[in-house]
Amino acid sequence: MTQKPEPRWVEAMPLTALEAAGRKIFKTDGKQIALFLADGAVHACNNRCPHEGYPLLEGTLDKSEAGACRLTCNWHNWKFDLASGDNQVGGDRLRIYPTQIRDGAVLIDIADPPAAERVEAALGNLRESFRDHNYTRMAREIARLQAAGGDPLEAVRRAVLWTHDRFEWGTTHAIAAAPDWLELGEDYGGRDAASALIPFVEVVAHLAWDSLRWERFPFAEGVAEFDADRLVDAIETEDEAEALAQVRGAVAGPGWRALDAPLTRAALAHYQDFGHSLIYCYKTRQLVERLGGEVAEPLYLALARALVNASREDLIPEFRAYGPARKAWDGAGGDPVSAEEFHALNVPRALERVNRSSGDRSALFDALFEAAAWQMLHFDMSWGTRHDRPVPDNVNWLDFTHGITFANAVRAQCSRHADLWPDALLQMACFTGRNAAYTDAQQDSEQWRVEDPEAYFEDLLPGLFDHAEPEYIVSAHMVKLPVAAREEIRLRPDAPWAPVLAAAVNRFFHSRIKRKHVMRTAKQSLAFVAAEG
Numbered sequence: 001m002t003q004k005p006e007p008r009w010v011e012a013m014p015l016t017a018l019e020a021a022g023r024k025i026f027k028t029d030g031k032q033i034a035l036f037l038a039d040g041a042v043h044a045c046n047n048r049c050p051h052e053g054y055p056l057l058e059g060t061l062d063k064s065e066a067g068a069c070r071l072t073c074n075w076h077n078w079k080f081d082l083a084s085g086d087n088q089v090g091g092d093r094l095r096i097y098p099t100q101i102r103d104g105a106v107l108i109d110i111a112d113p114p115a116a117e118r119v120e121a122a123l124g125n126l127r128e129s130f131r132d133h134n135y136t137r138m139a140r141e142i143a144r145l146q147a148a149g150g151d152p153l154e155a156v157r158r159a160v161l162w163t164h165d166r167f168e169w170g171t172t173h174a175i176a177a178a179p180d181w182l183e184l185g186e187d188y189g190g191r192d193a194a195s196a197l198i199p200f201v202e203v204v205a206h207l208a209w210d211s212l213r214w215e216r217f218p219f220a221e222g223v224a225e226f227d228a229d230r231l232v233d234a235i236e237t238e239d240e241a242e243a244l245a246q247v248r249g250a251v252a253g254p255g256w257r258a259l260d261a262p263l264t265r266a267a268l269a270h271y272q273d274f275g276h277s278l279i280y281c282y283k284t285r286q287l288v289e290r291l292g293g294e295v296a297e298p299l300y301l302a303l304a305r306a307l308v309n310a311s312r313e314d315l316i317p318e319f320r321a322y323g324p325a326r327k328a329w330d331g332a333g334g335d336p337v338s339a340e341e342f343h344a345l346n347v348p349r350a351l352e353r354v355n356r357s358s359g360d361r362s363a364l365f366d367a368l369f370e371a372a373a374w375q376m377l378h379f380d381m382s383w384g385t386r387h388d389r390p391v392p393d394n395v396n397w398l399d400f401t402h403g404i405t406f407a408n409a410v411r412a413q414c415s416r417h418a419d420l421w422p423d424a425l426l427q428m429a430c431f432t433g434r435n436a437a438y439t440d441a442q443q444d445s446e447q448w449r450v451e452d453p454e455a456y457f458e459d460l461l462p463g464l465f466d467h468a469e470p471e472y473i474v475s476a477h478m479v480k481l482p483v484a485a486r487e488e489i490r491l492r493p494d495a496p497w498a499p500v501l502a503a504a505v506n507r508f509f510h511s512r513i514k515r516k517h518v519m520r521t522a523k524q525s526l527a528f529v530a531a532e533g
Helices: 015-021 115-132 135-147 152-166 173-191 193-210 228-236 240-252 256-267 273-291 293-309 322-328 347-355 361-377 397-414 418-438 453-466 472-491 498-508 518-532
Strands: 009-014 023-028 031-038 041-046 060-063 069-072 079-081 099-102 105-109
Touching (some): 009 015, 015 031, 015 105, 041 099, 115 152, 135 193, 152 193, 173 193, 173 453, 193 453, 228 256, 256 273, 256 293, 347 418, 361 498
8 A cells, every 4th residue: 555645734825815816826846836715715736737738727616516616727628626636527637735724824735646656647547548539648647657757668558458358350550560669769769858758659549549439359268278289270260269268378388478489370371461460470579578478468369369350362362372382382492583573573473483482582582572672662653542443453652561561570570480481481472463563663763762771760760759640550650661671771781672672761751641532432432332233
């Protein structure tokens, strides 16, 4: 139990001065306290409205329906109970100070609550802010947590616990972008207090958005003795209950790290979910490493659910060649390979070309990665605005960023689980094969050349702290792409794909992403309905 601090009674003013004015300001120790005399009682509160800091001394006093003294901030109509500090319209609470009258003077107890109590209060208030996705309140509450000496990572941990079972289909981009935001915070948060705060707010707010007003989707109960093969089989057969039991068994038994190999294997068992499955495996591991084992179970339960529910694109005509190509892989193909060969190959031809060079995985990775970067650098942006094509041609920048972040996850996960390289390389070819039709080889790429990639990222990444992008799905990709690119270039600055990748990122950040397609939606809807009859 937290011990209450000793009171710090200070004399604010003579009672007669307050009686004469009805309300007064008292300043001490950096605090600005508003005092009101109402119904013979003295009330004291923080003079700054917790909403936007306007002076509550200018507010209106009246009685609430319960008869309590109520203070209204006239700027935005926030209303506070002056006895408890409760916000009667929902939102930040108002700090109230105990008062007493002694020897004709008004005394105020200005002792701050214990740090642990203030931390828990900030976390409780943070959770309240999720109800209506109050971004500015989230920022204030995490700032209050920090001011009380709390660890802002605890806000992220709590947000994971509050939201992980409200994602109907499992892991979302909120989880995938979180470790990248936290990495940027480590790299650039020391520049100023605002930069230190922003990554935590962005992570928490994205989790709040993706779970906004969703009911809980409870995970099936049960724990099974961990068996990696059974976990993979459960995901393959879409047996969510068994997969979840296996996750719990791993966390309780050998530990959460034992989940990385089988879940990566399950993610690469198909070309699925447009690469998200593998990316989510990598990012979940990174996030648990940053936040600690206490969030391993909720994060891996969400990941297992995502893998169970993942769409399997290798079962649709466009990618149906993947299965036969995987069976044909023998690891003996000796043809030299280059990135240029994949620039314009469709999916079946790209898969066949990979198998002809299956004996040199390193060269294949370089060629496919460079091809993915080249395609992004040469994306024909007209496809992002057209409204005269069918649904399969709804292509935008994010289709190309996925090729890069998937390659990043391939390198990271297959470096740990080398037996999965064949699956991953063939799936990289699925990306290049699909995106090939939407490129323009005549694009002027020279204008996007980056002479010094390290200096370029040092200039680019801090700017993301003020990205101004209202859609979390877009801001997530704005963070994930350059962090992945920087990671790969730092590991291999002399790789053949490094200059192409840096130029592709540069072009992306100088381009517009059209997100609302009014005309396209209308035309495709009319065509769809017409074909129904």
